[in-house]
Amino acid sequence: MKKVELRAAYKQKRNELTNAEVAELDQQIFRELCAYDWSKITYLHCYLAIAKFKEYDTMKFIHWIWEHYPHTQIVISKSDFETHQLKHYIFDQDTQLVPNAWGIPEPVDAIEIDTLKIEAVLAPLLVVDEFGNRIGYGKGFYDRFFASCNFSVLRTGISYFSPVALIEDIGEWDVPIELVFTPGKTYCF
Ligand SMILES: Nc1nc2c(c(=O)[nH]1)N(C=O)[C@@H](CNc1ccc(C(=O)N[C@@H](CCC(=O)O)C(=O)O)cc1)CN2
Numbered sequence: 001m002k003k004v005e006l007r008a009a010y011k012q013k014r015n016e017l018t019n020a021e022v023a024e025l026d027q028q029i030f031r032e033l034c035a036y037d038w039s040k041i042t043y044l045h046c047y048l049a050i051a052k053f054k055e056y057d058t059m060k061f062i063h064w065i066w067e068h069y070p071h072t073q074i075v076i077s078k079s080d081f082e083t084h085q086l087k088h089y090i091f092d093q094d095t096q097l098v099p100n101a102w103g104i105p106e107p108v109d110a111i112e113i114d115t116l117k118i119e120a121v122l123a124p125l126l127v128v129d130e131f132g133n134r135i136g137y138g139k140g141f142y143d144r145f146f147a148s149c150n151f152s153v154l155r156t157g158i159s160y161f162s163p164v165a166l167i168e169d170i171g172e173w174d175v176p177i178e179l180v181f182t183p184g185k186t187y188c189f
């Protein structure tokens with residue numbers, strides 16, 4: 001299938017999940033995230049969920065990282081919807097968050113950090129294919145972000161759904177992810 005069809009289908013699938021299903025799937029994803037060995041990562045970039053889109057909420061996992069990997073710094077972003085670029089900031093227990101116009105929580109008065117310092121990224125996505133190609137909301141924020149990262153960055157993502165066989169219309173700008181955490185299973189591409 002093509003990106004537009006998959007984007008529409010998986011937005012709908014996610015919207016149709018009941019609160020009870022989301023609660024169960026969230027627990028399973030959390031278990032997968034906690035089973036991964038993050039010990040070598042000092043700067044871990046995490047998205048913060050857009051609640052109205054029913055994205056997996058990373059906040060419980062971020063608190064878990066603060067507790068279990070105290071040397072790890074969580075990095076979050078502010079989005080520029082004119083250039084479709086992200087700027088990155090340290091997120092700690094004192095950081096104040098305010099939702100932007102698209103409902104994405106963003107830091108206030110945080111310390112900006114260089115993209116090249118980021119060692120691992122946990123990206124939002126709707127679905128991936130069996131090659132790790134991801135579908136997001138179609139503005140290319142994460143493709144631009146990955147293109148500007150250190151070559152050794154670990155690209156991961158979270159999805160409520162198993163990978164589809166193939167996204168037919170991959171662009172030359174698309175940067176695949178290496179790992180996806182899904183309920184009950186972590187896929188490595
Ligand atoms: N939590 C989170 N942060 C993220 C992303 C994401 O997918 N999730 N992005 C990943 O790249 C970027 C933001 N991308 C976005 C792209 C479009 C819309 C949006 O609201 N689009 C339409 C409505 C679409 C719909 O209703 O389904 C709009 O502009 O009205 C929001 C965020 C950067 N930060």
Ligand SMILES: Nc1ncnc2c1ncn2[C@@H]1O[C@H](COP(=O)(O)OP(=O)(O)OP(=O)(O)O)[C@@H](O)[C@H]1O
Nearest residue numbers: 003134135136137138139140141142143144147173
């Ligand atoms: N590195 C880049 N430089 C310039 N333009 C880019 C780059 N990466 C992506 N784009 C543009 O952004 C758009 C991204 O479309 P695509 O459908 O791949 O987005 P997506 O991966 O679903 O979105 P997101 O990354 O925001 O979740 C394309 O039109 C593409 O031309």
